[in-house]
Each structure stands twice: as C-alpha cells, then as structure tokens.
Amino acid sequence: MSRSLLSIEELGTAGVQRILDLADTMAEVNRRPNPKVPALRGKTVCSVFFEDSTRTRLSFETAAKRLSADTMTFAVSQSSLNKGESLRDTIETIAAMGVDAFVIRHKSTGAPWLVDGWTNAAVINAGDGWHSHPTQGLLDTYTVRTALNRPDGFDGLRVAIVGDIKHSRVARSTTAAFTALGADVTWVAPRTLLPPVVHEHVENDIDAVLDRDGGVDVLYMLRMQQERMNEALVPNLREYTARFGLTPERAARLAPHTLVMHPGPMNRGVEVAVDPAELPGALITQQVTNGIAVRMAVLFDLLSAESPEQSLTEGPTT
Template sequence: MSRSLLSITELGPEGVRRICDLADTMAEVNRRPNPKVPALRGKTVCSVFFEDSTRTRLSFETAAKRLSADTMTFSVSQSSLNKGESLRDTIETIAAMGVDAFVVRHGSTGAPWLVESWTEAAVINAGDGWHAHPTQGLLDVYTVRTALGRTGGLDGLRVAIVGDVKHSRVARSTTAAFSALGADVVWVAPRTLLPPVVGERSTEDLDEVIDSVDVLYLLRMQNERMSEALVPHLREYTARFGLTRERAARLGPGTIVMHPGPINRGVEIAVDPAELAGALITRQVTNGIAVRMAVLFDLLSADVTSHALAGGVPA
C-alpha cells in the first residue's frame, strides 16, 4: 500500500479493484441513520486547493468527517502565499501542525508529486493541471460497476468519452481506470480538442459510435484552460458532439450517461439529464463520498483495527 494516491497508473488494476471493494463498505456506512464511524479518529486531513472546486473539496471533507478524522482547509486567498511564501514553505508549515494527509489541487501538472517529496504525510491528487484526477476516475468506475452489479472487472464494456479531452484530467484518469478494469474506451472529439499524441482509440464522429456504446461519458468545454478558440462556435460543437434529443433517442435501453460536472447545459447536453433513464450524474456525486472515504481509509488505516468500520458512531 502506497502512502499516497497520485495517479491511476501508479495505483494499478489491483489497486483500483481494492478501492472499489472498500467503497462498497463505505457506501454501507453512508446508508446508516448516523453515517459516521471512528475509523480515522485522531487523524488530520488538510485540503489544499489552488483551483476552485465544489464537488471534490466538499466530497473529501465529508468523507474525512464520516471517518471521524479532523479536517483543515487551506484558503489561498487568505494565506501567506499573497506575501510571497512558496508552495514548499506553505506545505512544510501546515505539515508541522500535525497533518496526516494532504488533498491537493493545483493548476500545474506534477504539483502533487512535489508536495509528496516535501512531507511525510500522505498526499492525494485532487487534480493537477490537465494531467490527472484519480479519485474522479475511481468514482466513475465504481459507479458503473455498482450500476451493472459487477463485482469484478468491466471486461468488454464499451465506453465513449466525448468532448474536450485535450484539457481534461478527468478524461485521462477515467480512461485509465476503465482500462484497468478491462473496458474498451474511445475518445470522441474534434481534432483540436484531442491531445497531440493520442494513445487511445479516437474518432471525430459521435454518430459513428453512439448506437453501440454502453457508457456515454460527456465532458464540458474547459474554457478556463484555453488560450485560443478551438471550435468555430458552441452551436456547431453541440450539433456535432452534444447529446441532443435526437441522439438521446438512439441510446440503447441500458446505456449509462455520465458527466463529472459542472454541466454546461445546452452545450454538451442539450436535454434534461433527469429525462434520461440511464443518467448516473447525481449518483457519481453520491458515490464520490464513499470512494474518497475508501481512499482515505486505505492510506491512513495501517494502525486502525477493522472493527472501527463495523461499529457505529464514536463513543
């Protein structure tokens, strides 16, 4: 067991399965009338977010509290970074307060690896640049696995990830997670929104694959990461790559529709997701808490006995 979670690749297929299995236990905890266990009592988890976040930050904080860990939240706008303090000095200062795990989001690729080199605490990558977002990938495969009732792999599952793949750390981590469990993944995007080197199967024609996919995973246009116009017009993008009402009608009866949020309604999704029988978008959010509980427990529970999960609330 590694002391950090930085990428799906480092976690490996066995690690992905381990977290998913552990998330089943955490999901059971979350269904209890009082969803709290003393599993990580005495541990401290610090969120260090240099980019805006709603789902990931609140999900990690909720997960830590349900495991009875103490939480700290680092506010960039109110920190000494505005006085010229370096990232390293910031991390070392917080670590000196007695932190067991850092949850780090940063706009620069590789930042969580640097943080890991500066602290003895566990480090969880909550998103670095365009590069990786491993817990999103984990919650995505866990959501599909539970929806389909599969307890093992996802062999033969056909997944289409559609949209701004080039700027999406979610696309990379979710692709890696699905591939680790045996799914077949295709990227669907205009050439301008694909990475320069495409290691995965790709196509510019959504209509070519939409009839045959088991999972349709939609991405938003990440305009905040773009320095130039990469599509002629959003209306044209929606016409070619959006889930329109016509395309929704072509989805198979068991097709799963997913989105990491936030949704740009009318762009990548031109229908109300609530009307789609296979939409699991809100379930992704719910499952994110169970998966992040599993990650925190996996990294911090070396000296915690198993009965801590079986019990109810802390005494």
C-alpha cells in the same frame, strides 16, 4: 500499498480493485442513520485547493468527517502565498501542525508529486493541471460497477468519452481506470480538442460511435473547459453541440442499456442539450453520491492501520 494517491497508473489494477471493494463498505456506512465511524479518529486531513472546486472539495471534507478525522482547509487567497511564500514553505508549515494527509488541487501538472517529496504526510491528488484526477476515475468506475453489478471487472464493456479531452484530467484518469478494469474506451472529439498523445481508440464522429452495432454501454460527456482555453479551438459552441453534444435526437438513439455520465459542473445546452433527469440511464447525481464513499475508501486505505472489520463495525461516534 503506497502512502499517497497521485495517479491511477501508479495505483495499478490491483489498487483500483482494492479501493472499489473498500468503497462498498463505505457505501454501507453512508446508508446508516448516523453515517459516522471512528476509523480515523485522531487523524488530520488538510485540503489545499489552488483552483476552484465544489464537488471534490466538499466530497473529501464530508468523507474525512464521516471517518471522524479532523479537517483543515487552506484558504489560498488569505495565505502567506500572497506575501511571496513558496509552495514548499507553505506545505512544510502546515505539515508541522500535525497533518496526516494533504488533499491538493493545483493548476500546474506534477505539483502533487512535488508536495509528496516535501512531506511525510499522505498526498492525494485532487487534480493537477490537465494531467490527472484519480479519485474521479475511481468514483466513475465505482458508479458503473454498482449500476451494472460487475464487481469482477469490465471485460467487453464499451465506453465512449466525448468532448474536450485536450484540457481534461478527468478524461485521462477515467480512461486509465476503465482500461485497468478491462473496458474498451473510445475518445470522441474534434481534432482540435485532442491532446498531442492520443488514446489507442479515437473517433471524430459521435454519430458513428452511437450507431455502431450495439451502441455503447457508457456514454461519458465531458465539460467544455472554456476557462482553460487560450485560443478558439471550436468555431462556436452552437456548432460544437450540433456535432458532439448529447442532443434530444442523439438521446433518442441511445441503446436502452446505455449509461450516461458527466463529471460536472455541466454546461447545459452545450455538451448536454437534454434534461439528464429524463434519461433512464443517467448516473450523474449517483456519481456525486458515490464520490463520498470512494473518497472515504481512499482516506481509509492511506491512513488506517486497521482492517475495515475492526474499525467500521464499531458504534458511531458522538
């Protein structure tokens, strides 16, 4: 068991299964009238986000509080980084205040690995550049696992991840997590939105993927990462929607069993041109809900010396 969570690849298949099994227990905690347990009382979790975030940051803070950990939030705009302090000095200063875990998001690929070398605290990668977002991959696989009641793995499951894969750390981590559990993952994107090193299965035609025998079991629509683009990689968003978006016509052709997912925030009318609430297989809000249970599982896995049976069955804290 590692003291940090930096990528799905480093976690491995056994680690993914361990976290997902633990998330079942955390989901039960979240269903209680008072969803709070003393499992991490006395621990301190610090969020250090160098990029904007709503879902991930609030999800981690909620997860830490439900486990009774103390929380700290580092405000980059109000910090000594604006006076020239280095990232290393910042991390070492915060660590000296008694931090047990850092949750870090940074625009630079590899930044969480650097932080991991500067502190004895656990480090959780909440997104680094275009590279990795392991807890998103975990919550996505957990959402499918619970929706399909498949706790033993995803052998034979067909997953299509569609859209701006080039700029998407979500695509990389979610692909790694699904693949670790045995799913067959296909990337679907225009060639201009594929990374230099591509996944084993790549398609440039979403309709061919949807129309193949049996369709797909999971259709995962990625957000167009317009803030990360430095050049025009698609002619215009209208044409992108026509060629790769989930339009009403494509939604009508989905197999009845197809699950539809999106990491958020959604560009309505671009990658998703229908109301997700009208799709019977949509799991988008469930992904957000499950994010709390999965991040509780990650924090518990890294910071607790006790078993779930010892620390999660006690009465809730006051």
